[in-house]
Amino acid sequence: MSATIFDKIIAKEIPADIVYEDELSLAFKDINPQAPFHVLIIPKRRIATINDIQAEDREVVGHLYVVAARLAQQYGFADDGYRVVMNCNRDGGQTVYHLHLHLLAGLTMGWPPFANQKPKSSGVKHE
Numbered sequence: 001m002s003a004t005i006f007d008k009i010i011a012k013e014i015p016a017d018i019v020y021e022d023e024l025s026l027a028f029k030d031i032n033p034q035a036p037f038h039v040l041i042i043p044k045r046r047i048a049t050i051n052d053i054q055a056e057d058r059e060v061v062g063h064l065y066v067v068a069a070r071l072a073q074q075y076g077f078a079d080d081g082y083r084v085v086m087n088c089n090r091d092g093g094q095t096v097y098h099l100h101l102h103l104l105a106g107l108t109m110g111w112p113p114f115a116n117q118k119p120k121s122s123g124v125k126h127e
């Protein structure tokens with residue numbers, strides 16, 4: 001598992017607009033925001049993808065959601081709502097292989113989150 005740019009942000013080797021930090025996690029503004037408020041919440045210990053989450057990571061992964069809720073409250077988005085997203089691998093749109101929650105807020109979001117896209121195959125089943 002190789003280092004990513006997020007390791008450099010954790011180590012403060014490159015700048016980031018940090019909005020929250022504690023012993024388990026770091027939250028900073030996304031460099032390419034997709035909403036008026038777009039923050040990434042990452043564990044300090046690197047986990048590459050959702051597929052790599054182990055049972056012992058329960059606390060830190062749950063903690064990311066606690067931080068998301070706290071930030072949404074702090075920045076005034078809790079009541080109107082917001083979206084929390086974690087992408088996984090290529091089809092999920094993941095580009096940085098260090099687990100992160102996207103916290104997006106400040107506009108009314110559409111659903112479903114994809115548009116004008118066809119399924120990869122007709123074999124996808126929802127049981």
Ligand code: AMP
Nearest residue numbers: 005016029030031032087093094095096
């Ligand atoms: P994902 O595509 O889900 O892996 O999300 C990675 C996110 O990291 C993207 O939204 C990028 O804009 C963001 N990103 C990449 N480099 C930086 C950086 N140096 N500082 C802040 N956000 C970054």
